[in-house]
Amino acid sequence: xxxxxxxxxxxxxxxxxxxxxxxxxxxxxxxxxxxxxxxxxxxxxxxxxxxxxxxxxxxxxxxxxxxxxxxxxxxxxxxxxxxxxxxxxxxxxxxxxxxxxxxxxxxxxxxxxxxxxxxxxxxxxxxxxxxxxxxxxxxxxxxxxxxxxxxxxxxxxxxxxxxxxxxxxxxxxxxxxxxxxxxxxxxxxxxxxxxxxxxxxxxxxxxxxxxxxxxxxxxx
Numbered sequence: 001x002x003x004x005x006x007x008x009x010x011x012x013x014x015x016x017x018x019x020x021x022x023x024x025x026x027x028x029x030x031x032x033x034x035x036x037x038x039x040x041x042x043x044x045x046x047x048x049x050x051x052x053x054x055x056x057x058x059x060x061x062x063x064x065x066x067x068x069x070x071x072x073x074x075x076x077x078x079x080x081x082x083x084x085x086x087x088x089x090x091x092x093x094x095x096x097x098x099x100x101x102x103x104x105x106x107x108x109x110x111x112x113x114x115x116x117x118x119x120x121x122x123x124x125x126x127x128x129x130x131x132x133x134x135x136x137x138x139x140x141x142x143x144x145x146x147x148x149x150x151x152x153x154x155x156x157x158x159x160x161x162x163x164x165x166x167x168x169x170x171x172x173x174x175x176x177x178x179x180x181x182x183x184x185x186x187x188x189x190x191x192x193x194x195x196x197x198x199x200x201x202x203x204x205x206x207x208x209x210x211x212x213x214x215x216x217x218x219x220x
Contacts, residue, residue, distance in 0.1 A: 016040065016123040023117055025077045034076065038069035041112040041121050048108070061105070063151070068098040068105035072113060075099055086166070089159035 021037045022030040042048065042065055052061070067090055074084045081099070085092045098106035115121040 018116055018121045018123075019119070021116060023076065023113075025073060031073045031077050035069050035073035037116060037121070038072060038109050038112050039065060041116065041123065042069065042105075042108050044123055045108065045112070064103065064105040065109065067094070068103065068109040071095050071098045072106075072109050076113075086163070087159075089155060089162050 018037050018041070021033055023034070025031045025034045043052075043062075048061075067088055070088055071084050071090075074087065075081075079087075081092050081095050085095045088095070097103050098109070101107040101110050112121065
C-alpha cells in the first residue's frame with residue numbers, strides 16, 4: 001500500500017453483480033448486457049493477465065475476445081450465423097470457429113458463459129478511496145479509451161461499407177437474374193419461331209416435289 005493510502009485511504013471491496021444478466025437475451029439492450037458481462041468476466045480471468053501485458057498481443061486479443069463475446073451473445077438471442085457475421089463484419093467461418101470453441105477466445109468466452117449460467121461468475125476488486133490517480137495513469141487510460149473508440153469507429157465504418165457492398169451485389173444479382181429470365185423467354189420464342197419455319201419449309205419442299213411430279217407426268 002502506498003503512503004497516500006496509509007495516511008488517508010480507505011480500502012473497500014468493489015463487487016460486480018452479474019445476477020441480473022440475461023442468459024437468453026431479447027432485444028439489443030439485453031444482448032449488449034450479456035456481451036459486456038462476457039467480455040469483463042473473461043478479461044479478468046488470471047490466465048488472461050499475461051496476454052494483456054504485450055501491447056501488440058493485447059490489441060489482437062481484445063479484438064478477438066470482443067468478437068467472440070458478441071457472437072455468443074447474439075447466438076444466445078437466437079440469431080443465426082449468417083446474420084451474426086453480417087452484423088459483426090466477420091466471415092461466417094470466423095463466427096462458427098468462435099461459437100464452436102475452436103478459437104482460444106471462443107473457448108474462454110464459452111467457459112465464462114457457463115460460469116455465468118451456474119451463478120459462479122463473481123468479480124470483486126479492492127478499491128482504495130481518498131486516493132488520486134496519477135496523471136500518467138490518467139493519460140494512459142485516456143489513450144486506451146481513445147484507441148478503443150478509434151477501433152470501434154473503424155469497425156463501424158467497415159461494417160457499413162460491407163453492407164453497402166452486399167446491397168450492390170444483391171442489386172447486380174437481381175439484374176442478372178432478370179436478364180437471364182428475359183433471355184430465356186426470348187430463347188423460347190426463337191425456338192417456337194424456328195419450329196414454325198421448319199414446318200413451313202417442309203411443307204414448301206413437299207409442294208415443290210408434288211409440282212415436279214405433276215410436270216413430269218404432263219411431259220414437261
